[in-house]
Amino acid sequence: MANIHSTALVDPGAELDASVSVGPYTVIGPHVKVGAGTTIGAHCVIEGHTTIGRDNRIFQFNSLGAIPQDKKYAGEPCELVIGDRNTIREFCTFNIGSPGGGGVTRVGDDNWLMAYVHLAHDCIVGNNTIFANNSQLAGHVTVDDWVILGGFTVVHQFVRIGAHGMTAMCSLLFADQPPFVMSQGQPAQARSMNYEGLRRRGFSADRIAAIKAMHKALYRDDLTLEEARAQIGRLTEKHPESAPDVEMMLSFLAQTTPQRGIVR
Template sequence: MAGIHPSALIDPKAELDSSVAVGPYAVIGPHVKIGAGTTVGPHVVIDGHTTIGRDNQFFQFSSIGAAPQDKKYAGEPTRLEIGDRNTIREFCTFNIGTAQDAGVTRIGSDNWIMAYVHIAHDCQLGDQIILANNATLAGHVQLDDWVFLGGFTTIHQFCHIGAHAMTAFTAAVSQDVPPFVTAAGNRAAPVGINAEGLKRRGFSSTQIAAIRRAYKLLYKSGLSLEEAKSALEKEQASAVESSAHIGLLRSFLDGATRGIIR
């Protein structure tokens, strides 16, 4: 493996594709599997039962696959799974799962994860997510596709952040954030929809207008949550081009376990 620096410490049992590059003083444990084209920067530590896909880039000083920060953890062989084409910047910490949950922390593909991000045990992340510097996820947090978390955002354990949602700088999130919604403040409250993000992803003006109407039904109409759900059902039936998007919002509301930000 020509891309392995001689100072790197790689356990003989680790499974690395021949195209993997490993920088100086990196440490890779015995239960680690790394796919083709992935680059591991200087001083990165990858441990635990960790599986990493193709073409990821780990910048220096990250800790990947360490034991969870959970007093109940007793050394069970829980896992961390990372997909393809993720960028992980400096000083990130990703922990393996716990036996009290699914036993695995999952990070999807094509995510952009900036410096000092912490992803705790049993978190489930989708694809195309951006986590700005110092975003912190407590245990059991779920982030759906295309979520954007602003710098220093903190997410309480067991919270669910819906697809295309966004948080502002320093948001403190203690309840679920529905799809398309922008949250800000401590405690985080809804401040509109992520319209700019939707435009960048190719949503039409008609679709964005329908999502904005749905947001107003949920947050600006004075309706109770159950009344808003009924109104959204009618809106979905009439908004043909955005039916799937409103359906996504309705499904999220039905499954919210911590209550939504209001």
């Protein structure tokens, strides 16, 4: 444990790989597990039933694993689970889950989480996301893979953001944002699809053409959501490469409730 600073307070019950580095004045609780190669900066507090994977970079002044900001919480042993190779910048707050939401707040792999990001209880964050400074998720929010949140984005509880989506700075989401959509505003409105991001990730011209047709069905053809879903379902006839993208979109829309709806 030579990589633990002499001023850090690490509970004897914590399980830290021998290669973990812990900075000055950091406090680590008894139910914390940290995987190989992870570095933890100064003045962090990591508590609760928190599991952190391999090769994460956790900068100074973070609070990870505190109890949820939920008045119903009564001390149940809920969890925070963080995957591998994430970068967590300064002053982030990630809370554990709650009994009413599955009991786990989860962060996947290879995410880039900038300063002052808040993940409330029972949030689920996928892989390869980017959260710019001051992105804030209320409880029970789901963010799928490859999403980019602009600075000061605020997401209402129970909202879902589909894969490859993007929000502009200061966006406020009250409704589900389907895959591939770019939104902006207060409340957020769909502006386009994330075409440039898809090209950078190697999407073929055929797949992008299908995604453009999805955007047209959802936002340009004056269709009901049910009619748009039917039109999107037929896209694989003309764009066979798009089958996984169409399936992802239809699955997302099928889970959208009338009460929540999608960004329009």
